Amino acid sequence: MTPLRIGNFSGFYGDRAAALREMLTGGELDVLTGDYLAELTMLILARDRLKDPGAGYARTFLRQLEDCLGLAHERGVRIVTNAGGLNPAGLAERIREAAGRLGVPVRVAHVEGDDLTAAHPGALAAHAYLGGFGIAACLRGGADVVVTGRVTDAALVTGPAAAHFGWEPGEWDRLAGAVVAGHVLECGTQATGGNYAFFREGDVRRPGFPLAEVGADGTCVITKHPGTGGFVDVGTVTAQLLYETAGGRYAGPDVTARLDSVRLRQDGPDRVRIEGVRGEAPPPDLKVGVNRLGGFRNEVAFVLTGLDIEAKADLVRDQLADALAKSPPAEVRWDLVRTDRDDAGTEETASALLRLVVRDPDQEVVGRALSGAAIELALASYPGFHVLAPPGRGEPYGVFEAAYVPQTAVEQVAVLPDGRRVVVAPSRETRPLEAVPAPPLPEPLPPGGPTRRAPLGLVAGARSGDKGGDANVGVWARTEDAWRWLAHELTEERFRELVPESRDLPVTRHVLPNLRALNFTVGGILGAGVAAQHRFDPQAKALGEWLRSRHLDIPEALL
Template sequence: MTEPLRIGNASGFYGDRFDAVREMLTGGPLDVLTGDYLAELTMLILGRGRLKDPRRGYASTFLRQWEENVHLARERGVRIVTNAGGLNPAGLADAVREVAQKAGLPVRVAHVEGDALPVPDGCLTANAYLGGAGIAACLRAGADIVVTGRVTDAALVTGPAAAHFGWGPDDLDALAGAVVAGHVLECGTQATGGNYAFFGEHDVRRPGFPLAEIHPDGSSVVTKHPGTGGVVDIGTVTAQLVYETVGARYAGPDVTARLDTVTLTQDGPDRVRIDGVRGEAPPATLKTGLTRLGGWRNEVVFVLTGLDVEAKARLVKDQFADALGRAGRVPAEVRWELARTDRPDAPTEETASALLRLVVRDQDAEAVGRAVSGAAVELALGSYPGFHVTAPPGKGAPYGVFEAGTVPADEVAHTAVLPDGRR
């Protein structure tokens, strides 16, 4: 009987628990360790960083994790697959090689590129979501670590599984099973009790990261390392399975997974079996993501304490409108929201207070900057009784916009750059 391929996850987003890589490498046996760093917001962050330094554009946290754990990964024979390459997978691959060389370790590094698209005017980044074929090619060529740019989250699992079991593009059911397993793993501890509606039933103070035992037919068992926190049961797996999905057909570049064919079975403590998944051909298009700066925003939160909260809120709004009108710099968007966090006869000032939030947006940084912060500060001695704000108003900050689209798959040059440099 063929042993399952054990694929773990150590990151669900850029900023996830730093120690997770070490925890996963030392907590139990693994064949492959994956890390997902690329939310839509992350691409915008990396795009802004690349404007300051064209050599960057990747998730630098991963490089620090690699520096701390390269010896462990090599000692335990665990291959690493990560999309931390972001906008510069070749750059991160070079940095990974440099770390290994300094450590005196022979590490075969490969990367996947081709997801970068021509960036339209006004945008920061433009990328297609690639599948796992490039990852599989790198691993088949002997890579110890594979760095990618924008791939689908599930591709971090479909690629290693296809390479290990020899699946081709026509093995739709097996690929669909791996997509489902990858989707369960991709958000890290959300599969082990994190953000779970029934959290009170389990100890989720520090949930362990998940792993999947993938079988040759694409079926899998989702579990976690022994002794780690959280829980893996049908409820936690179901909650993650339906996360960010719409309808029965979960389309991706490798396969369209039929979520209405998934069968979940409790297979023992902290073990959920996934099988029965059927696959259909992938669409002829790839999802694309564009990011751009949408403009500038600022925020002020006024604290309204005690009686007459509604009247105090009206006074602040009227005073603010007058101040902005006098300054001649009214932002394009002005939004107020009153949160009645106060309660009658409250025993403390905090529980007797409501929050009045002002959010302004504009294409002009000046319109949401000093004009707004100055108007807020100048009310300090001339507004409602007990006037104060939660924090000193600032000068405003840029905000980002993400736009999804599609592009014909045959127009994207999905490229695996192998350890020996062949493309």
Template sequence: MTRPPLRVGNASGFYGDRFDALREMLTGGGLDILTGDYLAELTMLILGRDRLKDPARGYARTFLRQLEECLGLARERGVRIVANAGGLNPAGLADAVRELAGRLGVPARVAHVEGDDLGARFPGALTAHAYLGGAGIAACLNAGADVVVTGRVTDAALVTGPAAAHFGWRDDAYDRLAGAVVAGHVLECGTQATGGNYAFFAEHDPAALRRPGFPLAEIHEDGSAVITKHPGTGGFVDVGTVTAQLLYETSGARYAGPDVTARLDTAVLTADGPDRVRITGVRGEAPPPTLKVGLNRLGGHRNEVVFVLTGLDIEAKAALVRAQIGDALDRAGSRPADVRWELARTDRADAATEETASALLRLVVRDADADAVGRALSGAAIELALGSYPGFHVTAPPGKGAPYGVFEAAYVDRATVEHVAVLPGGERTPVTTAADTRVL
């Protein structure tokens, strides 16, 4: 028996995206699943620093505030919510959602997915998380979860998991899973699929782009999908916007992930009416035997000063301040390990205003020692105020510097990663797919 299409919406493309999007998607039209993508490499670093301050943190707290407004609404409309807002602490977020549901009097069944945290294998990293697939999400939904929160899964897993659960796909249904991966990849960045950040935006009505609506996908049992948005919302969906997002952050025809390797060169995009684009023909291959692991570590400390150079002799002014800062740091005995200068010639000849007559000289320093990029640098810059180039000033007072992070990728044998679905009743269910056990 053919199952009806699954309508999957997106309400977040990053941690800090439009707060009202969850409500907009729930009230704008019919949905079965509403997803939220809150994680990126930088987000994992931010959450890692949050966890250093408080081990009970490490998840996207904005998601909880959105649920406080919308959990009852989702329940009323029969929409299940799947989000990777759990970040470094999906169990903690699941507990917080249960507490919220109890306080609101909403009978929500909450589950979560874990197993992505590989910190024990990478002791030098602030965060170390494998990119899991959608099978754990599917297990949670099949167990009746109304809300599923995860840690680090692939962005597309937020769609492949619900699709596999809805249609009962086997884990080797590679063509169908690949179609869901493509749909998930189009949805994952929110309004980038509906005209946001679109190179050819000028060819469209500017009014439509003031507040683009968030996208949704109608996924069919054969893995095909239609990308669209709720009626009456801003933005636009056409073959161009979908193509642009489909190619976003991809590097070849084979788009490898933990669920399937999607062949992007087989996807066929066709217009299917106003604000509707149909994706068909996507072929899939077995996923790779390894899982990608995102590693964040603290690289040291960073500081920045931007000098404003106005009027004549811009190059000479830049040379003077560079020499002066270098001398001051040498005298202080605290020259940072990495010193970079960049002159941006934003100035114009015969400019009408001081701002348009000015160039920007940016100094960025990095060092493992916070003191080397802190007071020594800020003092050297400020002490030049009356003894440097004419018109000396900076865009902002130099501060004490801040830690910065470094992202790296590693790969591990997927069979060594324990992918676990923690069901609404608390049962811990290991998730194993054919790809986890095959011999190559």
């Protein structure tokens, strides 16, 4: 059977606006998917809905689609997206209105049932992660455009594949293969050289968006349209497979994919074949993303220039101690960021930043804590006093938490183009999620060879990201000898040494020999999630690159 060609045109809310047209005109496709819903996006859409009950969906998608709806219809390309966010029915109706204005005969369907906000008092948004069979029902019902709310990112691929090939629940290996393909596609150009550790190996100034040629057996080839920028190789696909995952089991509502079974091989220029994927029954529970208002946050960054940086920082802390003690915020955090250099050639490179962040449930508290006291130091503090921007009254911030409900407690409904409502049954067979037993490690390199102190990134790639308050850091080797060294060298203890922030946090190492990779999860390093802005890099996007910059004793044979 001819493979189903599924492309991606969006990896987040705000991605390249022209990508939908680029993908429609760049080559042959059957289905185009767009992913818009990060954890933070759900909070943004919830705040939009507070101002306008008719909002709650990704408005940028509607503008993209209006520009390309006729083109998609002419080419027979179906579009599947989670841009419906908190209001998939509302977005579906806006699409119908746009199609009517444009005179394009488009059949629109949507999926609902994920909204559990009413069951979580005080939440701005609480949504279950649904699987792909609601999407499949919409496509089988004749839809040209399918809009969903909160589904798993991979469901945007598993749904079309199940509809096209006639897969049913329980075909674990086929579904797992589609989940892996969907995970590679979901972040758009991260599969084609974007945000890639070895980006200098190709032209990534404007990488093309990826597509997957999915077979009836669940195997696939990851590629991109001819002539587009970026590149697809085993490394770019490995990096994305490790992104925001953890161990050998990758759980979803339809299937648990065994990432430890994935095998990759180069299948020609810009083509990587994924095969060998095994699947298991999904867990009995669905994940629910709960977004709440966490309180209010205020910040000021003092610029410290030239000599005596540490003493200047101490002075500011002492001067603000009384003001912070009079009306103490619930949380006070100081961070001295040493960006300064000795004998610097510019003032900016001679300067460090001292950041003060305060949080409290009361906006007045965070406003009083900084607004007056910090600015009153302007003529009475360290030499060269200035700040990046004056503090304000404080801004609200959100917190994210994951909850779980039985699959049977959520009714997924596919609303077909003719208005019929089809209830999508949960998986009949489930399996509690368990960690995969640690696989055997490769033989270590022969001992006693010469070593050199050098950055880890000379022999390993990495990609990192966030899941709620936790971070994951995937690290992979590009040669078998480098893997033999990495698997024994980069233990949980060594990771804690190289990433001091993790020393008092739970760190778990997962070994994926087929990918020559290690995947670390660091519990709690991001506090209450990205919206809380707990640390300098609130989504841990660069945590892997920091790890690659750390120095170890590396065998010279690998360098």
